[in-house]
């Protein structure tokens with residue numbers, strides 16, 4: 001069934017064409033013109049960062065005084081927050097403002113267009129989307145490929161039911177299910193494409209079994225420190241290989257129902273100094289390599305009781321490191337670290353490697369995934385330097 005072009009969606013599409021992320025014509029461009037984002041994002045929250053944390057303000061399309069402002073964001077190339085603290089935005093912000101952790105958003109349409117282009121939708125592939133969120137991307141996929149080619153899952157039951165209702169109401173009937181993307185979605189396998197709109201620290205092994213030979217997997221591989229978008233092609237032998245995309249993008253981390261077991265190490269640690277400024281981790285290219293070196297470690301900025309800011313890293317094995325953000329006398333930064341791995345020492349080694357190899361960004365790296373192992377490589381899968389992902 002061919003749907004009419006939607007006026008506001010069409011204007012948004014024109015902007016994406018101007019930006020160069022959509023071709024002037026073609027099935028994907030047509031799909032963006034026909035799917036009304038406003039149906040899938042009837043309300044969302046804008047946010048600002050304050051010293052007390054992120055503060056949200058609700059905007060609803062069904063409130064006459066807010067409709068114009070709502071439309072100016074919905075039909076713009078913006079990420080829109082639709083779930084906070086695991087609750088749909090209307091429930092999470094009953095009084096129109098509030099705080100809490102963002103747990104779902106409708107992705108920037110420009111980024112959606114970019115990754116859907118990378119996914120290569122020619123030949124009507126069967127697609128599994130991980131992270132249905134608002135359902136907008138599932139609607140674009142259904143418009144492009146036909147609903148029967150599309151399956152979309154999410155770990156959040158309320159998002160699933162809301163998205164399914166809006167998809168049905170718009171005449172799309174993909175399979176939408178509540179399921180943890182770590183397991184893929186075996187019921188509808190095999191797929192020709194898996195696209196994840198949530199980030200994973202590694203490629204969930206179940207995905208390999210669910211993608212047909214020649215199929216593609218597109219996923220943001222990222223952890224506490226850095227990451228990038230990876231596209232893998234699945235070979236006849238059931239292993240997958242590919243490279244990180246040149247264009248950087250990041251998605252929110254995947255959630256899980258499994259409690260993450262953490263070991264706590266009560267050692268005093270050792271004190272040292274470093275000449276490596278922790279602010280360098282803001283460089284996306286270096287952060288990518290530091291992530292490979294420290295794998296599972298979280299990385300957060302904290303403030304000590306005396307008001308000084310420090311970087312705090314902690315691995316699942318209890319390894320920990322704390323690095324002052326402000327240098328001490330002599331321009332060096334104070335470090336404390338302990339546990340079974342010296343995390344900051346690993347970051348320093350990663351920095352030496354990175355500088356020694358000409359400060360490459362993520363596009364110089366690729367990954368190989370087999371049922372037994374998965375690793376990221378630099379330059380070449382055969383003789384390039386390797387980092388294990390799991």
Ligand SMILES: C[S@@+](CC[C@H](N)C(=O)[O-])C[C@H]1O[C@@H](n2cnc3c(N)ncnc32)[C@H](O)[C@@H]1O
Nearest residue numbers: 104106131133134137154155180181198254255
């Ligand atoms: C950026 S949003 C997805 C945007 C969505 N594609 C859209 O068009 O609105 C990421 C989604 O991933 C979901 N998610 C997080 N962890 C997940 C998991 N383990 N399995 C499935 N979905 C997950 C979140 O609930 C969230 O809705």
